[in-house]
Amino acid sequence: MSQADPKSPQFKDAEETVAAIHQGDVDAVVVMRALEGPQVILLHGAEEPYRVLVERMSDGALTTGPDGVILYVNNGLCELIGYPSNRLVGRNFASLFEGDPPELVPEVTVEASLSRNGDIAMPVAVWSRPLSIADTRATLVRLTDLSIHRRAEQIAAAERFARSVLEQATEAIVVLSPDGHITHASWRAEQLAERPPVGCRFSEAFQLETQGSEDAGRLAGFSVESLDTMLATKPFHGVEVKLSGDRNSTFLLSAGPLVDENKVNVGSIVTLTDITERKRAEEQQTTLVAELNHRVKNILAVVQSVAAQTVRSSDSLETFSDTFAGRLKALAIAHDILTQTRWIGIGLNELLARVLAPYRSAEGTRVSISGPAILLPAHAVLPFSMVLHELTTNAAKYGALSTPRGKIEITWQLNDSINRSVELVWQEREGRRFKGGATMGFGTKLIDYVISHDLDGSTKVYFDPAGVRWEITFPVSVLAGVRSAPDSTTA
Amino acid sequence: MTGPDAYSLRLYVAGQTPKSIAAIGNLKQICEQHLPGRYEIEIVDLMKDPALAMRHQIVAIPTLIRQLPEPLKRIIGDLSNTEKVLVGLDIHPK
Secondary structure (H helix, E strand, O other): OOOOOOOOHHHHHHHHHHHHHHHOOOOEEEEEEOOOEEEEEEOOHHHHHHHHHHHHOOOEEEEEOOOOEEEEEOHHHHHHHOOOHHHOOOOEHHHHEOOOOOOOOOOOOEEEEEEEOOOEEEEEEEEEEEEEEOOEEEEEEEEEEOHHHHHHHHHHHHHHHHHHHHHHOOOEEEEEOOOOEEEEEOHHHHHHOOOOOOOOEHHHHOOEEEOHHHHHHHHHOOOHHHHHHHHHHOOEEEEEEEEOOEEEEEEEEEEEEEEOOOOOEEEEEEEEEEOHHHHHHHHHHHHHHHHHHHHHHHHHHHHHHHHHHHHHHOOOHHHHHHHHHHHHHHHHHHHHHHHHOOOOEEEHHHHHHHHOHHHOOOOOOOEEEEOOOOEEEHHHHHHHHHHHHHHHHHHHHOOHHHOOOOEEEEEEEEEOOOOOEEEEEEEEEOOOOOOOOOOOOHHHHHHHHHHHHHOOOEEEEEEEOOEEEEEEEEEOOOOOOOOOOOOEEEO | OOOOOOEEEEEEEOOOOHHHHHHHHHHHHHHHHHOOOOEEEEEEEOOOOHHHHHOOOOOEEOEEEEEEOOOOEEEEOOOOOHHHHHHHOOOOOO
């Protein structure tokens, strides 16, 4: 065994080391272990648990001296900043941050932007506390990465937003996981579902019945399970369905893929759009178009008939032209009335007032109208308008309206005993005096024809020299005093 | 940092033991005062990698090693005795 040379540097170092340990100048020693190699042994063992905690915690921790120089950093801070400890110890604390460094207030947490890898700003919460280590005034600083918290807050906010949108949606919307289970449901979807939908398979919550052979064919090939899977994984649009629990409503079933930020399919969004009103409107429109076709054909037949009859009774082209134009105008007025009243009908006195408006006198004594309120049904408006046109035309040509003092009194009553008929009297007075043996012209024949054939009624005409008198009776299927027009007016 | 009068120093510490913390602070202060602009300090935390102790046969912590200028010198302790440090590093006070 060789003796160490007391004058050698190694001996001197060993001597100084022993002396330093003896004098308490050191607080840790390195020992060589056979298996582990060099190990650091702290001479104050009670601090060991805290040292391990600080070393292992994910938060960043550092100690600065009184001048702001970093004396110690833990592994967590090295990972946050992206540099090893030997590039951080000795730097100034302020240099770790983007922009202004945080103002360290004892026991107060402030936010700051840490410079990661020298250029990326990372939001951190900074907490500090002054401490005296040996005789050195130091500050302990903890830095907590807020980017994860911020991201979590953003995700939570986005989740709340999406949930709010879903809950407020007026359509039934559900979100399906790829295996066909419902993960989210709108308020409307929860109302329509047969059970609380979240957690159920789609087919458990909604039992579908397809509409029409084409749609039935599109869904018929799927079992309940495969329908769930199909809705959860395939885009799917526009199949009309009914729900077994709500047969009065019709829905349009659609599904669209739900993808995450990496474009990976994570399920689907299935929508049940209530199209009940739309379907009703479509059906109503179809009915209206058919009705319109029917009415157009009818009116063309009427025009054709009026034209043919007017030709037969006209002795010249001028006569035909005037008469035919007048009758067409009467038809047009009747159609206007029907359109305005949506083919419900019109009050009898209102119809009379409109047709006779051109003959009303300023003093209000030329034409009087008097009778109970009666709703003339739509089917009677056109023929009765034609009758009124012929009556007023005859009066203007030959009767009361052909002289300045002539008057017409129109009265009617309702006779409930005979098929709820209206009995109307058209009495002309003080018109041109009829000579004995007056005969029926075409207009008169037309009145009789229309009342008997189109209105299933009857007429009587008296050619009194004082003025012609018509007694017209025809049934009205709808009798009501619903119109606001007064019971009688005098024009 | 190069040059004939440049100081390359390496301080071995053990986490933030009181003497390690004190040694870092004292060393920075001494260098700024007596070696401004011509020193380089490397802090080696043996708590993180004890094997680094092998290079300079470190036994006690903290230990300061003067790597340059040669010859290699070592000072053990928290470096609170400035005079001892200056002598140990062959630095002549200004």
